[in-house]
Amino acid sequence: xxxxxxxxxxxxxxxxxxxxxxxxxxxxxxxxxxxxxxxxxxxxxxxxxxxxxxxxxxxxxxxxxxxxxxxxxxxxxxxxxxxxxxxxxxxxxxxxxxxxxxxxxxxxxxxxxxxxxxxxxxxxxxxxxxxxxxxxxxxxxxxxxxxxxxxxxxxxxxxxxxxxxxxxxxxxxxxxxxxxxxxxxxxxxxxxxxxxxxxxxxxxxxxxxxxxxxxxxxxxxxxxxxxxxxxxxxxxxxxxx
Amino acid sequence: xxxxxxxxxxxxxxxxxxxxxxxxxxxxxxxxxxxxxxxxxxxxxxxxxxxxxxxxxxxxxxxxxxxxxxxxxxxxxxxxxxxxxxxxxxxxxxxxxxxxxxxxxxxxxxxxxxxxxxxxxxxxxxxxxxxxxxxxxxxxxxxxxxxxxxxxxxxxxxxxxxxxxxxxxxxxxxxxxxxxxxxxxxxxxxxxxxxxxxxxxxxxxxxxxxxxxxxxxxxxxxxxxxxxxxxxxxxxxxxxxxxxxxxxxxxxxxxxxxxxxxxxxxxxxxxxxxxxxxxxxxxxxxxxxxxxxxxxxxxxxxxxxxxxxxxxxxxxxxxxxxxxxxxxxxxxxxxxxxxxxxxxxxxxxxxxxxxxxx
Amino acid sequence: xxxxxxxxxxxxxxxxxxxxxxxxxxxxxxxxxxxxxxxxxxxxxxxxxxxxxxxxxxxxxxxxxxxxxxxxxxxxxxxxxxxxxxxxxxxxxxxxxxxxxxxxxxxxxxxxxxxxxxxxxxxxxxxxxxxxxxxxxxxxxxxxxxxxxxxxxxxxxxxxxxxxxxxxxxxxxxxxxxxxxxxxxxxxxxxxxxxxxxxxxxxxxxxxxxxxxxxxxxxxxxxxxxxxxxxxxxxxxxxxxxxxxxxxxxxxxxxxxxxxxxxxxxxxxxxxxxxxxxxxxxxxxxxxxxxxxxxxxxxxxxxxxxxxxxxxxxxxxxxxxxxxxxxxxxxxxxxxxxxxxxxxxxxxxxxxxxxxx
Numbered sequence: 012x013x014x015x016x017x018x019x020x021x022x023x024x025x026x027x028x029x030x031x032x033x034x035x036x037x038x039x040x041x042x043x044x045x046x047x048x049x050x051x052x053x054x055x056x057x058x059x060x061x062x063x064x065x066x067x068x069x070x071x072x073x074x075x076x077x078x079x080x081x082x083x084x085x086x087x088x089x090x091x092x093x094x095x096x097x098x099x100x101x102x103x104x105x106x107x108x109x110x111x112x113x114x115x116x117x118x119x120x121x122x123x124x125x126x127x128x129x130x131x132x133x134x135x136x137x138x139x140x141x142x143x144x145x146x147x148x149x150x151x152x153x154x155x156x157x158x159x160x161x162x163x164x165x166x167x168x169x170x171x172x173x174x175x176x177x178x179x180x181x182x183x184x185x186x187x188x189x190x191x192x193x194x195x196x197x198x199x200x201x202x203x204x205x206x207x208x209x210x211x212x213x214x215x216x217x218x219x220x221x222x223x224x225x226x227x228x229x230x231x232x233x234x235x236x237x238x239x240x241x242x243x244x245x246x247x248x249x250x251x252x
Numbered sequence: 253x254x255x256x257x258x259x260x261x262x263x264x265x266x267x268x269x270x271x272x273x274x275x276x277x278x279x280x281x282x283x284x285x286x287x288x289x290x291x292x293x294x295x296x297x298x299x300x301x302x303x304x305x306x307x308x309x310x311x312x313x314x315x316x317x318x319x320x321x322x323x324x325x326x327x328x329x330x331x332x333x334x335x336x337x338x339x340x341x342x343x344x345x346x347x348x349x350x351x352x353x354x355x356x357x358x359x360x361x362x363x364x365x366x367x368x369x370x371x372x373x374x375x376x377x378x379x380x381x382x383x384x385x386x387x388x389x390x391x392x393x394x395x396x397x398x399x400x401x402x403x404x405x406x407x408x409x410x411x412x413x414x415x416x417x418x419x420x421x422x423x424x425x426x427x428x429x430x431x432x433x434x435x436x437x438x439x440x441x442x443x444x445x446x447x448x449x450x451x452x453x454x455x456x457x458x459x460x461x462x463x464x465x466x467x468x469x470x471x472x473x474x475x476x477x478x479x480x481x482x483x484x485x486x487x488x489x490x491x492x493x494x495x496x497x498x499x500x501x502x503x504x505x506x507x508x509x510x511x512x513x514x515x516x517x518x519x520x521x522x523x524x525x526x527x528x529x530x531x532x533x534x535x536x537x538x539x540x541x542x543x544x545x546x547x548x549x550x551x552x553x554x555x556x557x558x559x560x561x562x563x564x565x566x567x568x569x570x571x572x573x574x575x576x577x578x579x580x581x582x583x584x585x586x587x588x589x590x591x592x593x594x595x596x597x598x599x600x601x602x603x604x605x606x607x608x609x610x
Numbered sequence: 611x612x613x614x615x616x617x618x619x620x621x622x623x624x625x626x627x628x629x630x631x632x633x634x635x636x637x638x639x640x641x642x643x644x645x646x647x648x649x650x651x652x653x654x655x656x657x658x659x660x661x662x663x664x665x666x667x668x669x670x671x672x673x674x675x676x677x678x679x680x681x682x683x684x685x686x687x688x689x690x691x692x693x694x695x696x697x698x699x700x701x702x703x704x705x706x707x708x709x710x711x712x713x714x715x716x717x718x719x720x721x722x723x724x725x726x727x728x729x730x731x732x733x734x735x736x737x738x739x740x741x742x743x744x745x746x747x748x749x750x751x752x753x754x755x756x757x758x759x760x761x762x763x764x765x766x767x768x769x770x771x772x773x774x775x776x777x778x779x780x781x782x783x784x785x786x787x788x789x790x791x792x793x794x795x796x797x798x799x800x801x802x803x804x805x806x807x808x809x810x811x812x813x814x815x816x817x818x819x820x821x822x823x824x825x826x827x828x829x830x831x832x833x834x835x836x837x838x839x840x841x842x843x844x845x846x847x848x849x850x851x852x853x854x855x856x857x858x859x860x861x862x863x864x865x866x867x868x869x870x871x872x873x874x875x876x877x878x879x880x881x882x883x884x885x886x887x888x889x890x891x892x893x894x895x896x897x898x899x900x901x902x903x904x905x906x907x908x909x910x911x912x913x914x915x916x917x918x919x920x921x922x923x924x925x926x927x928x929x930x931x932x933x934x935x936x937x938x939x940x941x942x943x944x945x946x947x948x949x950x951x952x953x954x955x956x957x958x959x960x961x962x963x964x965x966x967x
Binding site: 063065084085086087089090095097101103104105106110113114115117120121163 | 485488489491492495496498499500501502503504505506507607
Binding site: 345347405408409413414415417418419421422423425426429430432433437542545546549550553557583587589590593597601602 | 947
């Protein structure tokens with residue numbers, strides 16, 4: 012089993028006439044939580060979407076484990092064991108919370124077929140999911156929707172979790188909840204690629220870090236090294252972690 | 253605005269949910285589910301029916317007209333449901349949906365013609381079997397043609413609305429002409445089987461037997477659709493796909509495969525509707541596809557593109573309106589549908605139950 | 611001088627230029643070059659359709675609005691002339707009044723339709739216009755006191771344009787210079803004028819903004835163009851041109867009925883021509899109309915030959931029956947949408963541009 016679960020090499024992405032990614036090089040080590048940092052517009056979301064096949068790379072390669080997934084269609088990529096939580100959460104507001112979860116559980120035809128223990132664990136991480144089980148997902152507050160989005164991604168064990176700004180727009184107390192949840196998730200050995208602006212996430216959870224700017228990865232290394240180097244932090248992110 | 257029919261069914265399911273989570277199944281006292289759905293459009297149908305009563309005067313006439321309206325509405329719903337699902341899920345505008353209607357109707361003429369001794373028989377069960385046979389064959393043929401239509405006409409233009417409109421219209425013209433080649437360009441009579449003719453007498457009102465059958469079949473189709481959509485995983489996929497196709501793919505489902513299935517089912521439903529429409533009018537013409545097309549569009553515009561519940565509302569409203577105005581103000585009858593559509597759009601520009609995305 | 615007439619919108623392809631010149635010359639000289647009533651009728655119809663399709667191209671190709679109610683304005687124009695001359699007699703004043711009223715009615719309806727299109731989404735709008743067009747058709751058949759119902763109205767035209775009028779005693783180049791000829795050249799002049807006007811409109815700053823809106827409405831609004839105003843104006847203009855085209859048709863046919871101008875077939879023909887000719891080019895209307903109408907008129911003859919030849923295979927004979935010409939046109943239509951998405955004009959221009967590059 013190789014150390015690196017996901018590898019991007021020289022990935023370029025064009026959206027219409029716009030050249031967004033200019034040769035992204037990214038390594039996501041297995042079993043660790045990799046933070047993808049960068050200013051707004053640096054290309055983080057585009058990178059995630061390209062990995063998921065929602066946008067196709069015009070150049071370069073993406074390897075997941077042993078497989079080259081650069082040109083695969085989104086459903087195929089997802090069924091290889093990658094769960095994706097988009098920036099917009101992708102909640103089906105007309106469906107109930109239960110139905111949202113059922114949909115994410117690919118192997119279950121009915122709710123009763125979802126692993127009980129796992130569901131209980133998810134409820135302990137995100138009590139709101141249990142509380143609003145039968146309610147339309149659209150009725151949840153922003154923070155609760157975020158939790159549902161993450162809950163959905165973990166309803167079945169996956170090899171890689173790709174999460175885009177899970178704390179966006181959340182109140183600080185709830186963010187702490189979210190961080191705790193990710194810490195528990197990390198403890199189960201899931202590999203996580205996390206895009207976040209919130210520094211606390213980085214400090215508490217990050218093992219590796221990659222910083223993007225202008226469609227390129229401009230720095231990659233361990234979180235510890237970055238946390239120790241204040242000058243580097245200023246240079247890359249404009250502030251201290 | 254949440255499509256209430258699924259919430260209603262979902263809340264029923266809540267009571268019987270067997271998963272080891274009994275706490276909230278019994279303790280959840282929140283009335284959110286019950287009151288939270290959008291009941292206003294549901295009230296339109298009874299409002300119309302009741303509101304028109306004083307104008308009609310006689311209760312028995314009202315009953316006849318209402319049943320006629322409901323029957324017509326149900327038939328229209330059968331046809332419209334397929335189209336609205338296809339649009340909602342696949343974002344495909346099939347302006348040629350009418351061709352399946354006509355095809356179904358014409359196939360029925362052939363089948364019933366072949367089974368003339370069964371339709372001529374005074375025994376109800378024989379008649380019903382003949383009609384159901386015609387329905388099945390019509391659905392099969394329409395479904396098969398739908399498969400070809402999706403593959404050769406629609407698939408190459410996924411995502412391009414303008415081209416879809418043009419090509420599907422072209423497809424309808426081709427279909428209509430081919431019907432003329434096979435069955436001839438003139439109108440063909442489609443008489444009702446013996447035992448289905450005539451009316452039942454309920455007090456003073458005469459209720460045509462066939463209309464009762466139409467309402468029953470329509471209700472059955474609706475029930476089946478509603479059950480599939482709300483209780484099965486495929487139905488879940490369809491409902492989710494209507495909302496956010498991309499996310500369903502990101503969850504690992506090859507939704508494109510589902511498209512073909514939905515298209516075929518939608519076309520088959522149109523074929524079924526065609527049979528029923530043909531029997532309702534007791535004749536079929538090759539242009540009937542184009543004629544009913546406009547009506548169907550009005551219905552799904554009223555209902556909201558992508559919403560099955562909305563299609564039912566719209567269809568019933570259109571059916572009732574056509575019959576009431578036909579009786580009260582015949583001159584206006586033809587425009588009643590347009591007026592209804594404009595009225596609804598002024599109230600809710602996206603139809604009564606618009607689907608969230610798009 | 612030429613560039614001013616063509617509003618700087620040259621054909622940009624040698625083949626296209628040649629074709630357009632041929633069309634222009636052929637139409638100008640039809641009465642002399644192509645003898646017979648049928649040829650003249652086809653040519654007149656081509657002139658009418660050039661204006662009608664160009665007006666539709668303005669709406670669809672340049673503004674990006676799909677409206678099936680376009681034939682409504684065509685019909686209004688035709689009925690305007692028909693009703694006026696039936697009621698007020700075949701005088702020039704009647705024609706003027708009829709045209710004026712038709713234009714006013716078109717203006718009003720186009721305003722309504724245009725403004726409504728902005729309240730609802732494009733797909734909705736397309737479907738609604740279909741419903742409206744069908745309702746209007748029914749309306750025309752119903753109001754038989756005014757419109758002559760299903761049978762339509764047959765009427766006389768001013769003496770100058772009627773067949774019985776003779777300009778000169780002896781024929782010129784073998785053709786009698788009668789009122790029909792004058793009528794034809796009136797149509798020709800009108801068509802040419804209107805065509806060039808539309809060319810001017812789409813190449814003006816106004817036309818550029820329309821194209822910008824078609825490409826990216828949001829952006830156009832953000833830059834500061836009031837999309838509402840432009841789209842409504844475009845709807846109105848295109849409706850007015852269609853209205854005049856209808857008047858031209860009625861003048862030529864001296865008859866108008868619901869099927870002549872309001873039917874679904876006419877709408878489909880317009881769609882077909884605009885697609886085959888090339889959307890967003892205006893020239894496409896000219897090339898497309900000629901191709902289409904010539905094919906339509908002579909296709910039936912062709913099919914008849916084929917059908918007779920295939921008499922041994924009844925199913926083939928049925929497919930090739932001249933009554934089924936619409937089938938083949940439909941097939942051609944579908945194929946054009948696939949393989950000629952930019953139309954004849956688009957293809958020719960792309961070829962020319964490719965050759966230069």
